[in-house]
Amino acid sequence: MVFRKLVLRAMGSSGLYSILRHRRKGAIAMAYHGVEEEIIDPRIQTVHIPLRRFRRHMDYIKKNFEVIALDDLSERLEAGRGLDGRQVVLTFDDGYRNNLEVVAPLMESLDLPFAVFVSTEHTGQGVRMPTYRLRAGIYLTEAKSCRIRGFPEPFDLRDERARDHAIQAIAARYKTAPQPEADAILEDVESLIPEERWSEIDARFASDTPMNWEEVEILHRRGVTIGSHGRRHVILHTGQDEAWIRDEVRLSREEVERRLGSCRYFAYPNGTSQDIAPVAADEVVRSGYELAFTAEFGEIRQDTDRRLLPRVDGDDGFEYLQFYLNTAYRPGHHG
Numbered sequence: 001m002v003f004r005k006l007v008l009r010a011m012g013s014s015g016l017y018s019i020l021r022h023r024r025k026g027a028i029a030m031a032y033h034g035v036e037e038e039i040i041d042p043r044i045q046t047v048h049i050p051l052r053r054f055r056r057h058m059d060y061i062k063k064n065f066e067v068i069a070l071d072d073l074s075e076r077l078e079a080g081r082g083l084d085g086r087q088v089v090l091t092f093d094d095g096y097r098n099n100l101e102v103v104a105p106l107m108e109s110l111d112l113p114f115a116v117f118v119s120t121e122h123t124g125q126g127v128r129m130p131t132y133r134l135r136a137g138i139y140l141t142e143a144k145s146c147r148i149r150g151f152p153e154p155f156d157l158r159d160e161r162a163r164d165h166a167i168q169a170i171a172a173r174y175k176t177a178p179q180p181e182a183d184a185i186l187e188d189v190e191s192l193i194p195e196e197r198w199s200e201i202d203a204r205f206a207s208d209t210p211m212n213w214e215e216v217e218i219l220h221r222r223g224v225t226i227g228s229h230g231r232r233h234v235i236l237h238t239g240q241d242e243a244w245i246r247d248e249v250r251l252s253r254e255e256v257e258r259r260l261g262s263c264r265y266f267a268y269p270n271g272t273s274q275d276i277a278p279v280a281a282d283e284v285v286r287s288g289y290e291l292a293f294t295a296e297f298g299e300i301r302q303d304t305d306r307r308l309l310p311r312v313d314g315d316d317g318f319e320y321l322q323f324y325l326n327t328a329y330r331p332g333h334h335g
């Protein structure tokens with residue numbers, strides 16, 4: 001890990017990237033979630049990155065690439081021209097309030113367009129994302145063990161390592177289970193913390209507050225592209241009911257369209273290839289979206305399937321960002 005980072009850092013200062021960059025042909029879509037002034041507990045706030053790191057990303061991207069809006073990307077793909085390796089689009093999943101309070105002011109000062117994919121029921125009801133609720137439930141409960149429906153054995157929660165293990169197993173099942181089972185898992189984890197303590201915890205982790213519609217509309221009026229991320233952040237894998245999958249894709253689009261006038265883009269919840277049933281990609285087209293984004297790594301070229309556009313995760317360190325942006329290549333897998 002350390003060695004790889006040193007190599008990447010050396011590459012970054014060698015000038016090699018300015019050569020490699022010109023060999024690329026497509027666009028890169030960056031995938032972020034939230035940005036916070038300060039991260040107070042990285043176990044819980046896994047999807048948020050500190051502002052200073054995000055600013056470094058944006059400074060680098062602005063200096064070396066051409067940041068375009070999603071509408072512009074869509075038009076260039078439609079036209080079959082206009083991508084030459086320099087284009088970058090900036091996207092944010094889930095619809096956190098910090099997109100309005102922290103991200104938007106910075107982007108406006110740098111004059112960079114970006115897009116936010118909102119989960120319409122979370123936006124409408126102020127309910128927090130499942131990952132936050134699972135992580136906060138397991139790491140912050142006072143229980144020393146717990147039983148979760150669907151698991152034959154209770155989980156040991158005596159120490160940090162046991163909780164790491166529990167959250168891994170529980171989150172993995174949550175993401176692959178049919179929705180009724182996933183809901184039961186979430187309910188069991190939430191019950192590990194009494195309700196009055198949840199309000200304390202939620203207040204401490206303001207980072208995970210979703211925007212309400214009023215706030216989404218403010219962003220929209222300020223020129224930010226708003227797309228759909230489904231209704232309930234249901235993961236659209238092949239184990240889900242097909243009608244349910246179609247509803248998540250179609251009804252969320254209708255809701256955003258009703259509120260804002262249009263909704264041309266979709267981002268799949270979780271978004272790895274195993275989180276996207278063929279019927280989900282099919283419904284993206286039927287519902288009338290122009291582009292849909294995954295969490296699979298890669299570069300967007302003229303011939304890339306517009307229902308399954310790859311993105312580059314913005315959560316990795318700066319050296320990785322440089323490497324990804326300039327090569328569109330990810331060496332092996334790292335931690």
Ligand SMILES: [Zn+2]
Pocket residue numbers: 093094229233269270
């Ligand atoms: Zn998401």
